[in-house]
Amino acid sequence: MHTIIDLLKRDIGKASSVGGIVDAAHDVARRAGFDAMIYDFSPVATTPEGTLVIPSHLSHREAPADMRQLWCEQKYHQHDPVQQIALKTSAPFVWSYRQNGRHTALASHLKKEHEPVTAYLHDTNLTCGITVPLHRSTGGFATFTVIQKDAGPSFIRDTRDVLQSVGLMGQIMHDAALPHLATDQTQATIAALTPREAECLHLSAQGHTAKEIADQIGRSVPTATLHLKSATAKLRARNRAHAVALALHYRLIEL
Structure with missing residues (x-):
């Protein structure tokens, strides 16, 4: 053998x-x-x-x-x-x-x-x-x-x-x-997050507020919130915290 x-x-x-x-x-x-x-x-x-x-x-x-x-x-x-x-x-x-x-x-x-x-x-x-x-x-x-x-x-x-x-x-x-x-x-297929959605979730996972996320990505608060809501919907999550937990589990984002 x-x-x-x-x-x-x-x-x-x-x-x-x-x-x-x-x-x-x-x-x-x-x-x-x-x-x-x-x-x-x-x-x-x-x-x-x-x-x-x-x-x-x-x-x-x-x-x-x-x-x-x-x-x-x-x-x-x-x-x-x-x-x-x-x-x-x-x-x-x-x-x-x-x-x-x-x-x-x-x-x-x-x-x-x-x-x-x-x-x-x-x-x-x-x-x-x-x-x-x-x-x-x-x-x-x-x-x-x-x-x-x-x-x-x-x-x-x-x-x-x-x-x-x-x-x-x-x-x-x-x-x-x-x-x-x-x-x-090589990536989980549960949801196809855009790079911006993944970035916003990653920042949320680090504890940043919507305003802080908006400042970091150089966009308005409503735009940052829209990205977070879109990611939450794609992941079929109950709320933003649940979306972060799912994204981490499926390795769509990493801390």
């Missing part, structure tokens, strides 16, 4: 885009005995209430074309038990939807809310895999998943032998892909 890791580093080093990096990682995953691969990234892991944030980037290889639409637009991602487990651990783990996840991380975890995801993965033969959680100190959250289709009865035993190496593969791929993600994919 060390040869596979060396091969991954070499091939990723030749790639100049996220797509190229994903292709290189998928090629190496296939050499390691896996068929499909999925990589997703969210600049913020959860909402303030603890719900998974829909990924700003999702790439997959040898998975159905409608997966992106289901996971991102129909929000299957928020009800994906593998993602829910990944959120709470930093260690790579083996999972299987067969026999209700018996002997894997899914055991005793599957619930009624997971049924649409479970049914889809059974229908598409994506029932057995390894997921690598990738938590960043800045709050970003990604997962790297490899899947073996038509996995045999020894899948769980066999894949545990390569768990550490797959974890290293995921880390290498993620570190290479992150700098290539578009700016709008």
